Amino acid sequence: MQDPMTPRRFRIARTLRETKDIFTWELRAEDGGEFAFSPGQYNMVYIYGIGEVPVSISGDAADRRKLLHTTRAVGAVTEAMRALKKGDMAGVRGPFGSVWPLDKLEGKDIVLVAGGVGLPPLRPAVYHILRNRAKYGRCTLLCGARTPQDIAFAQELERWRGRLDFDVHVTVDSAGPDWRGNVGVVTTLVSRAVFTPEKTAALVCGPEIMMRFAAAELANRGVREDSMYITLERNMKCGIGLCGHCQLGPVFICKDGPVFNYGMIKQWFLKREI
Amino acid sequence: MKTLEQILAEHRFFRDMPPEYLRLAAGCAANKRFEAGQLLCREGSDADYFYVISRGSAAIEIFAPGRGPITIQSLGEGDMAGYSWLIPPYKYRLDVRAVEPVLAVAFDGKCLREKCEANPALGYDFLKRVTQVVIARLGATRLQLLDIYGKNLF
Ligand SMILES: Cc1cc2nc3c(=O)[nH]c(=O)nc-3n(C[C@H](O)[C@H](O)[C@H](O)COP(=O)(O)OP(=O)(O)OC[C@H]3O[C@@H](n4cnc5c(N)ncnc54)[C@H](O)[C@@H]3O)c2cc1C
Ligand code: FES
Numbered sequence: 001m002q003d004p005m006t007p008r009r010f011r012i013a014r015t016l017r018e019t020k021d022i023f024t025w026e027l028r029a030e031d032g033g034e035f036a037f038s039p040g041q042y043n044m045v046y047i048y049g050i051g052e053v054p055v056s057i058s059g060d061a062a063d064r065r066k067l068l069h070t071t072r073a074v075g076a077v078t079e080a081m082r083a084l085k086k087g088d089m090a091g092v093r094g095p096f097g098s099v100w101p102l103d104k105l106e107g108k109d110i111v112l113v114a115g116g117v118g119l120p121p122l123r124p125a126v127y128h129i130l131r132n133r134a135k136y137g138r139c140t141l142l143c144g145a146r147t148p149q150d151i152a153f154a155q156e157l158e159r160w161r162g163r164l165d166f167d168v169h170v171t172v173d174s175a176g177p178d179w180r181g182n183v184g185v186v187t188t189l190v191s192r193a194v195f196t197p198e199k200t201a202a203l204v205c206g207p208e209i210m211m212r213f214a215a216a217e218l219a220n221r222g223v224r225e226d227s228m229y230i231t232l233e234r235n236m237k238c239g240i241g242l243c244g245h246c247q248l249g250p251v252f253i254c255k256d257g258p259v260f261n262y263g264m265i266k267q268w269f270l271k272r273e274i
Numbered sequence: 275m276k277t278l279e280q281i282l283a284e285h286r287f288f289r290d291m292p293p294e295y296l297r298l299a300a301g302c303a304a305n306k307r308f309e310a311g312q313l314l315c316r317e318g319s320d321a322d323y324f325y326v327i328s329r330g331s332a333a334i335e336i337f338a339p340g341r342g343p344i345t346i347q348s349l350g351e352g353d354m355a356g357y358s359w360l361i362p363p364y365k366y367r368l369d370v371r372a373v374e375p376v377l378a379v380a381f382d383g384k385c386l387r388e389k390c391e392a393n394p395a396l397g398y399d400f401l402k403r404v405t406q407v408v409i410a411r412l413g414a415t416r417l418q419l420l421d422i423y424g425k426n427l428f
Contacts, residue, residue, distance in 0.1 A: 174418070184346075188347065188410075207423060213413070
């Protein structure tokens, strides 16, 4: 087994510009091997000479030949990532962390709520659900972004929207006159979505404020808190529960998370003193 | 065919409303259709009607001189438009425009106001429902203002 502290070398096979500050890498292992992961997991991505950051895996778990990461450039490491080109190298440690409990949710209606760069960590869950569509009830993706130009995976969303067995609603916080779609924060879509609350599970990923309000809206509709799952982000270093950097109350986000059951994590998530 | 009361009872806005109130509300209501581009409410004009959208989508807009209408929030099935009917001075504060053809239940605001004045329990029931809509819109607007996807609030 690979030492979890030693990065594996990956080469960038393709880069895709999703929005002005979000980009996707398609990576191939230099050793020619495969990469296995489960939806919800992340890697520690190491940029030689700059630093290492946690980034969720945004590709299809069924395709082990390529590893996809979708990242928003916000600071030193992620800006350096954006500057890299096809053929450049990065180090990868992982996959780490907990997963969206998709097997456990079979038979339920699924509502996925994504805000901003919260969609990439949910995309592997969407791939899984669509591949196993008959195993789930009604499935809905509610997706929010700042403006129409900030919508990641726009073409893919359009394709998904064309499916009769998957409801996709996209909204933006603000838009110019040529935008024909929805305007308003993503939480406003919750009240309009069609699902049976008692048999619904929600997977929520985005900025913490958005997740808090989305959870409140879902609870308002009658979805149980222990049927909601959210992802948490904190500064990370080791990724394997050794350094304590990512501790939140009794849990380490790196290994107990990033995906948490909302009913379980709520008291720590909402605690202000931490 | 369903009666207007039955249609209302299925709307989110009227959820769990006592049947006698539904009957009073239905007495001031009629189905109405708007084509894409038509205004349901116009800023500054008398708030004579409010609408509960049955089908289609609309947009709450502010008109900016030199720029045209700016969409503040979209409305869809089950949403309510025109809450100014219950709140003095009974003037619409914003435009609401059909983005695609809208089928709505239109309520005569004056008719319903009179019933609310005469029957404070009915008035209080409506006030609570309208306030929920106002609070939800205010909450959504606050989140919009926060710019939650910005770099300082992850
Ligand atoms: C488990 C986990 C999974 C993640 N998955 C993804 C992912 O799939 N895609 C992705 O783009 N990011 C993801 N992140 C966030 C990513 O790790 C950070 O954006 C990154 O560490 C920032 O490092 P930096 O050196 O570029 O910026 P820094 O120099 O550390 O920060 C620069 C500025 O950016 C702000 N900032 C830092 N992190 C974020 C953030 N997450 N969002 C917005 N602003 C931020 C800081 O407040 C600071 O002002 C994930 C984080 C965790 C913990
Ligand atoms: S990152 Fe080291 S304990 Fe979580």
